[in-house]
Amino acid sequence: MALGRLLAATTALGLGTLGYSYIEATRRFVVREFTAPVLPAGHEPLRVLHLSDIHLLPGQLPKREWLESLAALEPDLVVNTGDNLARADSVAPLVASLAGLLDVPGVFVFGSNDYFSPKLKSPTSYLSGGTGVDVGGDWSRPRDLPFEDLRAAFTQQGWLDLNNDRGELTVKGTHIAFTGVDDPHLRFDRLDHLPADATADLRIGVAHAPYLRVLDSFNAAGNELILAGHTHGGQLQVPGFGALVTNCDIDRGRANGLHTHRTPGHDASWLHVSAGCGTSPFTPFRFSCRPEATVLTLTG
Ligand SMILES: [Fe+2]
Numbered sequence: 001m002a003l004g005r006l007l008a009a010t011t012a013l014g015l016g017t018l019g020y021s022y023i024e025a026t027r028r029f030v031v032r033e034f035t036a037p038v039l040p041a042g043h044e045p046l047r048v049l050h051l052s053d054i055h056l057l058p059g060q061l062p063k064r065e066w067l068e069s070l071a072a073l074e075p076d077l078v079v080n081t082g083d084n085l086a087r088a089d090s091v092a093p094l095v096a097s098l099a100g101l102l103d104v105p106g107v108f109v110f111g112s113n114d115y116f117s118p119k120l121k122s123p124t125s126y127l128s129g130g131t132g133v134d135v136g137g138d139w140s141r142p143r144d145l146p147f148e149d150l151r152a153a154f155t156q157q158g159w160l161d162l163n164n165d166r167g168e169l170t171v172k173g174t175h176i177a178f179t180g181v182d183d184p185h186l187r188f189d190r191l192d193h194l195p196a197d198a199t200a201d202l203r204i205g206v207a208h209a210p211y212l213r214v215l216d217s218f219n220a221a222g223n224e225l226i227l228a229g230h231t232h233g234g235q236l237q238v239p240g241f242g243a244l245v246t247n248c249d250i251d252r253g254r255a256n257g258l259h260t261h262r263t264p265g266h267d268a269s270w271l272h273v274s275a276g277c278g279t280s281p282f283t284p285f286r287f288s289c290r291p292e293a294t295v296l297t298l299t300g
Pocket residue numbers: 053055083111113230231232276
């Protein structure tokens with residue numbers, strides 16, 4: 001009988017945790033705030049809204065309402081580090097939900113979930129780091145998500161496409177030089193165009209997945225700030241221990257949040273890794289890792 005009660009209690013605890021993890025992933029959105037001292041002295045602070053890994057399904061109304069509410073934060077700049085879509089018909093609802101933010105200066109790169117629909121995989125592949133599409137840099141692989149529609153919607157509103165490209169914006173008097181790469185998780189990143197513009201007031205590197213080769217290149221190229229997503233903060237965090245996996249080669253300790261990255265002979269770059277605000281529709285669970293957007297206040 002005691003064993004039976006133990007099994008019943010364990011099952012109830014497991015189901016309760018699973019239920020809570022679903023609620024956390026789909027309802028418990030949060031805006032995190034960090035400050036990074038990356039501006040030259042005398043420059044006005046800039047508020048940067050970092051969005052990532054939205055993985056939108058059209059029916060996700062709480063997420064869409066929360067995304068709409070972010071315009072009230074009145075950021076000076078929006079950085080979107082990819083994985084916007086979970087289905088081909090998600091572009092229109094995504095763009096509608098971001099309408100208020102598309103009026104703000106912005107930049108973006110794509111992740112695998114802007115090109116390829118998510119696939120059902122075994123739960124154990126999550127813990128072994130094997131989730132997501134692996135095309136090994138094969139550019140010719142047919143892409144079933146309407147990423148060109150998404151690109152057009154963003155660029156028509158003035159956001160800069162940084163997929164293997166550079167761009168510049170002047171925001172509140174600060175001249176910012178951006179360098180971006182296409183998704184490193186797909187090995188679509190081209191790192192041969194990276195030297196950052198030394199004449200700008202600030203250099204920012206942008207990537208979907210924070211693979212070390214990309215972070216090393218951005219740091220060596222002189223970017224004071226690097227922004228990435230992809231990790232989902234591990235999705236399931238153990239309180240006091242943190243993320244179990246990062247789904248790339250960055251260490252667990254930098255699975256999400258504001259950290260630094262440094263290569264020998266170079267000053268450290270600030271590195272913000274967003275835990276993102278979505279999940280694959282096949283694994284709609286988060287624990288101790290709420291879906292997030294981040295306001296980074298850049299100061300002198
Ligand atoms: Fe993602």
